[in-house]
Amino acid sequence: MTLPVPADYERWMRRAVADARLAFGTGDVPVAALVLDEHGEVIGTGRNERELHRDPTAHAEILALRAAAATRDDWHLEGCTLVVTLEPCVMCAGAVLAARVPTVVFGAWDEKAGAGGSVYDVLRDRRLNHQVAVYPGVLAEECADLLLDFFRAKR
DSSP: OOOOOHHHHHHHHHHHHHHHHGGGGTTOOOOEEEEEOTTSOEEEEEEOOHHHHTOTTOOHHHHHHHHHHHHHTSSOOTTOEEEEEEOOOHHHHHHHHHHTOOEEEEEEOOTTTOOBSSSOBGGGOTTSSOOOEEEOOTTHHHHHHHHHHHHHHHO
16 A cells, blocks of 8 residues: 655645635635545545535535545545645544544644644544544645635635
């Protein structure tokens, strides 16, 4: 099994940032996620669609995990990597653990609701039955700027 290497993460994060920009059209917070398989192929994508669908669970990570599970026809996503522009929240971190995703790469830290090492560290909590390798801060400034631009426009 060949996992994507950290040198590839910037390339994938750029794709996620481009996808996140699409959220501006729906009024959703610009966050996007990709799920890569063992060979570095994208098997699922998602972007925030809470406003679009009036669904509190329509986070980018959840939608990307659902798409990847559908692609594989299996909810077990062992060997996959989740790339997301913002540190996952508790709900999304729980979904990552439930799907058995071994690696999460994220851009901006979420100092209010993050569960990948800032507020909580659910992804690496040794009390749980699955821990995740976490690669934070990939293109962090670019990902954070996207969010800052969104919230500035809202005010």
